Amino acid sequence: MAYVPPHRSRGDYVPRDTGNSSSRGGFSGRGGFSSRGGFNRGSGGGNRAFGGSGFGRGNDSHRGGRGGHGSRFQPGLGSWTDGEHKPAEHNERLELELYGKPGDAQFQSSGINFDNYDEIPVEASGEDVPEPISEFTSPPLDPLLVENIKLARFNKPTPVQKYSVPIVANGRDLMACAQTGSGKTGGFLFPVLSESYKHGPVQNSQAENTFDRRKAHPTALVLAPTRELVSQIYEEARKFAYRSWVRPVVVYGGSEVYAQMEQLKQGCDLLVATPGRLNDLLERGKISLKNIKYLVLDEADRMLDMGFEIQIRNIIQGCDMPPPAERQTLMFSATFPKEIQMMAKDFLHNYIFLSVGRVGSTSENITQRILYVEDDEKKSSLLDILTATEETMSNGLTLIFVETKKMADILSDFLINQDFPATSIHGDRSQYERERALESFRSGRTPILVATAVAARGLDIPNVTHVINYDLPNDIDDYVHRIGRTGRAGNTGVATAFVNRGNKNVVKDLIEILSEANQEVPDFLTVIARENSMGRGRGRGGRNQTRDFRKYGGGGSSGGYGNGYGGRSNYGGGYNNSYGSGGGYNNYGSSAASASSSSSQWW
């Protein structure tokens, strides 16, 4: 466990009467993320009793009593023996830990099913797109997985899941433009686990030499950009891998590497990792990727922004991972800029392209309020808002986004001094502090969280009723992600944003988003947009693309995409045809087209 010297431990707000911020001596609590049950935990009732079902019989058993590797009994871990899947017996204690019980935050947060999922437009393209499924049934899913899905109370597949299951079952690759909240995690975990349960570990998984034998040989690898996200994915993986032969392990930076190495030694079939730590462990010779059958890249465009590309390419192309044709690759990305198209070309093999509409912005259960606030008035405006909403949203959580780590510190200190129960999360805090802040927020102990982009995407925190964009992001897709932290699970939410002339680069996109979601567009926004478009035409060519460029042109390697507005105006049509007015999506083409024509009127 990462030791945090007291002087580095910044002051989180602690309610006066309890003051038990870390009674468990460390990570997480219930419903939190990270190593609960993962590395670093020692036991939790784990390593006693040898009477487990179907474990270690026969000499053809995966992890079956061969020297060293994970021969220890672990509750809830099945085996692959004599070419058959032998699920472990049920374990009540573990089920309680994994799936929670009524009343737990965890219980209500899992298994959410938005009714409006059915209205999300989806478009699949590519050769021979398999027919989507409509329910979680066996077949096509493996029966054990269906059982686990029921335990986790997922009743109905989301659009991503409907497609990803048959796509992977048919041996195909997937490039999905989908955002958090679209059921992405299940979208890759379900098919990957289901197929793994059917087919078992990779044959020949045994290494030729002793050096190789000491390494972990995962069958599936999931890469994601932030530590919190991989932790969250790992926790989901534990739910759906329950009783199966698949043992999930998570590795990420900022916490003790030796504990993670120990976990790898115990057996690792599904590895969830951030790129930095994975490269570290590859260099140390602790992991071999040559048995990888399934590779998942989550939030791929996020990883671009963060300068991950070299690391990713080293993992995928610079080590011993099988080439695209010999594995199945699933890539998820909110947007589809040229760099991602290149990655898709390099990493995927004859893939199906799936585009899933926005969940956040089109849903009208988020009320978006845009306020004109100059930078030096932001603090006092924030206080006004927090005070005003204190009573009305007394049970909810408020998430405040800022642009810089420094501002996150300043603002949370300021709020704490003003007696607001706040804490902060950003990349300069220690991993322990990050996890504790998030847990404290989740649990409602500090219902105000000031965050940088580290929390913008991917994190699923139930009960966020208010998102405040103290600083507006430069990328409108980030804005959509941020406000998508609220209004989840059919609840209503409020998203407030402070805007001034420093944000003029996004106002045009912001107006589009607001109109798509049937929200009021304040006059000052239109004014700023107009000032902006007079200066220098349209910015960087409008919003990011989420289209299958193989189908809609672009073609060549250089220049790929940008055939101007003419081409883009076709986009809306494609969506309309298959899905009627699913809401919002068909604005894509038309609004881009009208933007270019109306800008000339403004002159």
Added chain:
DNA sequence: AAAAAAG
């Protein structure tokens, strides 16, 4: 310009 990620 800043964010994230290996230490």
